[in-house]
Amino acid sequence: MTELKPRGLPQSIDETLDLLTASNYVADRALATVLFLSLRMKRPLFLEGEAGVGKTEIAKVLAESLGRRLIRLQCYEGLDVSSAVYEWNYAAQMIEIRMEEASGAVERSAMERNVFSEKYLIRRPVLDALTGKAGAAPVFLIDELDRTDEAFEAFLLEILSDFQVTVPELGTIRAEEPPIVIITTNRTREIHDALKRRCLYHWVDYPDAARELEIVRTKVPQANSRLSAQVVSFVQRLRQIDLFKVPGVAETIDWAGALTELDKIALDPETISDTIGVLLKYQDDIARIGQGEGRRILDEVKAELAAAE
Amino acid sequence: MRRLRFLSLLWGGVRGRGMTGAAPITVARPDPEGRMADNIVYFARALRKAGMRVGPASVKDAIEAVLAAGIGGRDDFYWTLHSVLVSRHEDHAVFDEAFRLYWKSRELVEKMLAMFSPVAPDRRERVKPRAAENRVSQALFEGQQKNRLPREVPEIEVDARFTAAGDEVLRGKDFAQMSAAEIAQAKKAISELRLPFDLVTTRRFKPDPHGRRVDPRAMMRSASRMGGELILPKFRSARQVHPPLVVLADISGSMSQYSRIFLHFLHALTEKRRRVHAFVFGTRLTNLSRQMRHRDPDEALADCALAVKDWSGGTRIGEALAEFNRLWSRRVLGQGAIVLLITDGLERDDVEGLAGEVERLHKSCRRLIWLNPLLRFDGFEPRARGVRAMLPHVDEFRAVHNLDALADLVASLDKRSAQGVDPRRWLEPAARFAA
Numbered sequence: 217m218t219e220l221k222p223r224g225l226p227q228s229i230d231e232t233l234d235l236l237t238a239s240n241y242v243a244d245r246a247l248a249t250v251l252f253l254s255l256r257m258k259r260p261l262f263l264e265g266e267a268g269v270g271k272t273e274i275a276k277v278l279a280e281s282l283g284r285r286l287i288r289l290q291c292y293e294g295l296d297v298s299s300a301v302y303e304w305n306y307a308a309q310m311i312e313i314r315m316e317e318a319s320g321a322v323e324r325s326a327m328e329r330n331v332f333s334e335k336y337l338i339r340r341p342v343l344d345a346l347t348g349k350a351g352a353a354p355v356f357l358i359d360e361l362d363r364t365d366e367a368f369e370a371f372l373l374e375i376l377s378d379f380q381v382t383v384p385e386l387g388t389i390r391a392e393e394p395p396i397v398i399i400t401t402n403r404t405r406e407i408h409d410a411l412k413r414r415c416l417y418h419w420v421d422y423p424d425a426a427r428e429l430e431i432v433r434t435k436v437p438q439a440n441s442r443l444s445a446q447v448v449s450f451v452q453r454l455r456q457i458d459l460f461k462v463p464g465v466a467e468t469i470d471w472a473g474a475l476t477e478l479d480k481i482a483l484d485p486e487t488i489s490d491t492i493g494v495l496l497k498y499q500d501d502i503a504r505i506g507q508g509e510g511r512r513i514l515d516e517v518k519a520e521l522a523a524a525e
Numbered sequence: 526m527r528r529l530r531f532l533s534l535l536w537g538g539v540r541g542r543g544m545t546g547a548a549p550i551t552v553a554r555p556d557p558e559g560r561m562a563d564n565i566v567y568f569a570r571a572l573r574k575a576g577m578r579v580g581p582a583s584v585k586d587a588i589e590a591v592l593a594a595g596i597g598g599r600d601d602f603y604w605t606l607h608s609v610l611v612s613r614h615e616d617h618a619v620f621d622e623a624f625r626l627y628w629k630s631r632e633l634v635e636k637m638l639a640m641f642s643p644v645a646p647d648r649r650e651r652v653k654p655r656a657a658e659n660r661v662s663q664a665l666f667e668g669q670q671k672n673r674l675p676r677e678v679p680e681i682e683v684d685a686r687f688t689a690a691g692d693e694v695l696r697g698k699d700f701a702q703m704s705a706a707e708i709a710q711a712k713k714a715i716s717e718l719r720l721p722f723d724l725v726t727t728r729r730f731k732p733d734p735h736g737r738r739v740d741p742r743a744m745m746r747s748a749s750r751m752g753g754e755l756i757l758p759k760f761r762s763a764r765q766v767h768p769p770l771v772v773l774a775d776i777s778g779s780m781s782q783y784s785r786i787f788l789h790f791l792h793a794l795t796e797k798r799r800r801v802h803a804f805v806f807g808t809r810l811t812n813l814s815r816q817m818r819h820r821d822p823d824e825a826l827a828d829c830a831l832a833v834k835d836w837s838g839g840t841r842i843g844e845a846l847a848e849f850n851r852l853w854s855r856r857v858l859g860q861g862a863i864v865l866l867i868t869d870g871l872e873r874d875d876v877e878g879l880a881g882e883v884e885r886l887h888k889s890c891r892r893l894i895w896l897n898p899l900l901r902f903d904g905f906e907p908r909a910r911g912v913r914a915m916l917p918h919v920d921e922f923r924a925v926h927n928l929d930a931l932a933d934l935v936a937s938l939d940k941r942s943a944q945g946v947d948p949r950r951w952l953e954p955a956a957r958f959a960a
Contacts, residue, residue: 293860294728298742306741310756313748328749362859365727365766366799404859460851460885500881 221283222352225255241270241277242423242431250418251278260376260397262412265420268464271400275357278396285354287395289341291364300368301342301381309336332385343381346391356395362405369411376414423465425452431465436472440481442521447472449517450483451495454505463495470494485511562588568627569610575623575660576705577616583609599628615820619660660705660823708822711793714935721921721940722892724765725861736762768861768891769800773849775868777807781837783898785826787867790934792817792825802857806845807835812853842872842911843879846886854889861891865938866919869899872911880914887918895948896938900924907955916955922948 226232232255233248243251251274254261263271279286289300309331316327339347345356361369375381376397380390399415401407423431429448432439439447447468455462463471471494480487488510496502505513569584587609594605603624611620730736732743743759772794774780774787784805791803795817803813816828830836858864864886872879887893895915900922907913916922923938923946 292728296729304742304745306745309745313756317754331745331749365729365860367729403856406856458851500885 220285220352223281223283224351225282226252228252235281236274236277239277239281240434241273242427242434243274244423244427247274247418247420250416254416255396257416258394260399260415262407262415262417263398263400263420264403264417266422266462266464267402268466269420269422270465271420272357272359275355275359275398275400278398279355279357282355282396284352284396285348286357287341287345287354288357288359289345290359291361291368293363293365295364295368297371299340301340302383303338303340304332305336305338312336328385334386337383337386342375343389345395345397346379346381346389348391348393348395350393353391353393353395356397358397358399360402361399361407362401362403366408369408373411373414376411422455422462425449428452428465428468432468432472435469436476439472439476443475443481443483444472445521446483446517447475449520450488450513453513453516454495457505457509459496459501459504460498461496461501467495483514483517485514488514561591565591565606568606568623571627572610572620572623574705575619576708577610577619578612579610583612613820615824618821618824660708707789708793710932711789711822712797714932715790715793715797718935718938719940720770720863720938721894722863723767723940725768725891726763726765729764730761731764733760733762736760738762767798767800768863769802769857769859770794770798770865771802771857771862771890772804772865772867773846774803774805774865775807775840775842776805776833776836777840778837779840779869779871780867780898783867784836786934788813788826788829789822792822796820800860800862802853802862804849804853805829805833806842806849807833807838808841808844809835810845810848810853811835840868840872841874842868842870842915843875843882846882847878850882850885850889854886858889863892863894864890865894865896867896867898869897870895870912870915871899871909872914876910876914879911880918883915883918887920892920893918894921894923894938895919896923896934898924906958907951908958913955913958916948916951919948921946922951 226235229245229249229252232252233243233245236243236248236251251261253259263274265271275288276286278284312331313327316330341356345354348354358372361372378390379394380388382388397415422428425448428451429444432444432448433441436444451463451468451471471491474491474494475483475487478487478491489506492502492505492510496505565587566584569579569587573579587606590605590609591602594601606624607617607620611617730738730740732740738761740759740761743761744756747759748756772787772791774784774791776784776787787805791801791813795801795803795814801814801817803817805811805813811833813829813832816832817825819825819828866886883893897912907916
């Protein structure tokens, strides 16, 4: 692992935007603004949006460009304190007890001190995130918060307001500098208002055509420029159709990558129907676009691009 | 001076300099020996009957508060009592109505106002019943209205039962208010409700002496308490919770006679369980989850009545389900939700579309329970095309024998009344009608 060189936080919205651009993340000004504010005000950033619009990526890019450690807490149903905050190493503790018994000197308070010492504490992401040094606070990504349950959400509420955790046997552990918290959710469940209130909220939307084209050019630089323009325009039109699940940016990048791997330099109806599985993941949607509608959209795309040239 | 005379009439005596007529005072100190205390006690008793939590301690506080604050006017008196007797926001409506009725019926505050106000109090007839009015007046005048005919329960503007209309008719609706007995009954019924497949095992644990998993954390803690001499085994087992419940209720013309029961049911359910999402549909889909969170049932129903624009209109089940699938299913059907679909299945529009949407709904939830009030008739046959389209895609097809009371609705959903809910027994007759 390379040594991290923590950098200072950006001092303006423009600097934030530059920071993201330098790390190949094409952001709009709204996102840069809310990110800058969250860094400046030391408030968690709450990112909501459809799957595949680059929410998690923001945290990764931020950690990388600021030279901070990225601590990721992937949420799932049933996430509890022992897998999110800390756990004791029970096997080692039991051996310690046996050793002390064998050595004969069993003094209750000393034993409790020894058994419940930092040596036997297993740190999980939340506790990890609270141990940043001043000027080098880690980026704490709480990913897909909607997957966990309300009980954990309530616990998180406490963490996010005080940035401290109490381990009964050790006492309170407080962050020297609060971590940069980024929370993402796919909205498969409504998050309680009390938690949202403590954060800065941003809805990450699908990008517009120009920005999406820029993203594709950044992420798939080897793709033919005509192909990328067609891909982006096609996806943009797909998003206007009433599909069950419209493709996200991640799908656009995948599709551009897939078509490049197939050595395509332009879209044609056969290629679309062969590779549509990269874009659409529901059979109803695929059937609909495969039958005729895909061809119609492609014609529109071609006409539009021809007019633009 | 007039005012003081009135107050003395009210409370039997007045302390203060005002009696000498020297300085006009604005606040009179009522005598606790008089009728004031009795009146407040009766008033508090009425509030309790209307469902508010008013204990003897708060009655005592109320009397003390009135003594401390004195009476500056109807508003002051109102807010003095309010500050002591109302401790939950949702009780405000009940208190407000009780105050209005009680102090009017006793002609106390009204008289007081009339005596020192040149303008007669505003006593216009109100058109709409206020929230909680029914309950409060029942609590106040209990025993005096035996001869009164029961009020007509919900107002139905057009009786369009057994007809399916695709046209959109927007109507407002007023619901008869809940009586205290109804609310108590609803709470009891809901607390006894055991839905089928109603518990899911989570990955969280609870201490359980009969559990099968060892709980090392508890073991170490208890061992360290005893100085580590004994490490006794502790056990835990997986915790079980209710999955989210999503209710989709049809409020179109053919179902309109049941809508009050549905809403009442939804409200009681929302109060009882944590994750309940309520939707109603006629020609459009309305999410009522927020409105239902109002603790007072009358206020919740009044909010619902305002939020829904298509009461007793036509039916577009397919479209409503399509909208649900597209906009809401991913947001509310996570974590293994059970869906209750309450509709008669009388769809006129696009039956093929309906089948597809029900199929999608079925695939995105843990269990789809269809409750059909038409099934209660002995001669029910899956003749309607909408019913035939939906039948293959539901897990349970349940009947409601009598939808006039909430208890019946609850009983029909209970897992203990599980015979004959398999939709497959209707598939064969349905196929016959299709042929």
